[in-house]
Amino acid sequence: MDDDAVAEYVDDTRSTIEAAPQMDEANTKAAILQNFLTLLGWEIPENTQLEYSVEAFGQTYKVDYALVLEGTPVAFLEAKGVDTPLNDDHEEQLSSYMSNKNVNYGILTNAEEYRFFQRRVLGSEVSISRVGIADLEMLTERSTLLEAYTKDDIESGEGREKLERINELRQAQDKLKTQKDNLAGNLVEVLTQSVFGSIAPLAESQSKELIDRLIADIEHEIDTGNSESHDPESEETVGKSHTELEDSSNAAYRIVFLDGNSPIAEFYGDRQTEAFVKAVDYLASEYSLISKLSELPYIPGRTRPIIHDETSTSESEMVQPRKVAGGYYLETNLSSTQKQREISRLIAHYDFTVEFHGEW
Template sequence: MAAFHDQFLKLAEQIRRRLPHVHGEESTKQALILPFIGALGYDIYDPTEIRPEYVADFAKKRPGGPAEKVDYAIHLGGTPVIFVECKSADVALHNFSGQLARYFNATPACPVAVLTNGVKYMFFTDLEEKNILGEKPFFEFDVLSFTEADVEVLETFSRERFNPGGVREQAEEIIYTSKISGYMGSILRNPPESFTRFVLGELSVFAGKRLTPRVIEKFTPTIKRAIQATLLDMATRSIKDQAEPRAEAPVPAAPPKLEVPTVAPPQPVIKIDEKL
């Protein structure tokens, strides 16, 4: 995940530099959107994988004009799995696109549709009704403003990890996690009376005692400070764990050397001639 995150940090800097010079939809595609698709691991030069100006079999011609096209259809195993509709970088995105919906609704094999202006990416699927594109995105990614959690979700759409069959479950998980996180965040920032009453009721020191409005009012600031201290401690521990180098496996000690006694060579025997 770290390598994937670093890759998008670099992409963000690249897009930030290019953005002032991008004008029009075609420039947006070439300078911003194709690099994004490439960063997800798809081969933007392989026409069997990335099909620009994709015309589906069901596409009908506009009155007096050519057939409707989707800007990019990302294929895996010969099947379209992500439709991408592009807008110019200077166009504010709306939550819904009729053209994108028509393509999605008529292509049951494609589970994801993306609407983008090269900076913001809106991911849609059929959460409310099967094979009918939802009007609200289940996930949004801003290339110039994202968190590690955003990148973690985005990575599930990469070529290496994308599972077309699990998109509905994933979309539900993303939505529920977002809603629960928002709810928990509001509680932790400003604990309501019900939460304070619950916490005090769980503490043995208040067992059997009546939790009057006065007691609740008295201990609400205390609980708020305790929450802040706990969150700070958790963040500090997390940073410390990331900063500390992993303990290396101990190097096995070398076997002790055997001290071999040094044996002195035998001294030569000098014979003395007694006749001398």
């Protein structure tokens, strides 16, 4: 998947939506979703049929887009307008279409949110389940999932293999979350029996942190397909003043706070998250950021919290939370565009400005 092409699609789509936030289904399909299909390698009419007829609920319905190989539909894309929030009924609708035609891949989207589905056959059991979800900006962080729905990957069979890997990782992640206390207890028992019982308090804390890091690493692999360990603890969260920095120009990502033309502080790292967390931590520790927010959880026009004193709410859960000053949590599972937007929103509480340098 071409990362630049995904980023361009996200930026163009965001601009289109901001210009017409109440776009209906017909305009959403014409102005946005045909470009999404092109991003995935599907073209009208070569391998994409519009308004494909299927039977469901005892009636004949039209799937918005049937993605076809050798005359047979292999994936369905069901579209809603930007003005229509996705819900469970829409998911049931798409699942019925997929089940009726034995279609193994499905996408439900209103251009703002993207839900990905897979039909699986295990012995005599057939199931259709959601394997991933992303809002528009998060598409840049979902390369593996997007690739699985490209024409090339579906045609070669690689798409199925990638989705099976995602399913396995999700199951492992869910087990780690639900059995965290038991697993940590087992680790403590092994360590105390192998070393000394006196290390039990330390071992308990470290065991839970290990499981948390493993959960985050699994999420990272699901998103990127990269199994290289993602070590958030190695990323310092302390902001440095501009005068203290000597080699930041070599960093891939830099954020600079300025008072007029004078730099106040600069934050940098080889990964976006490093600079992002350092910048927010600095605002929280040096400029009482939390007191500037109207309430927690801080959800600026999104469905999940960006800053909160817990990692979850009754409606949603942070995907990759990182601690910042004061014991608060910052969501870091954001695209490059989202990180810049969130920093700019937070900076609006102060009299200084922000610049982004490097590979942003």
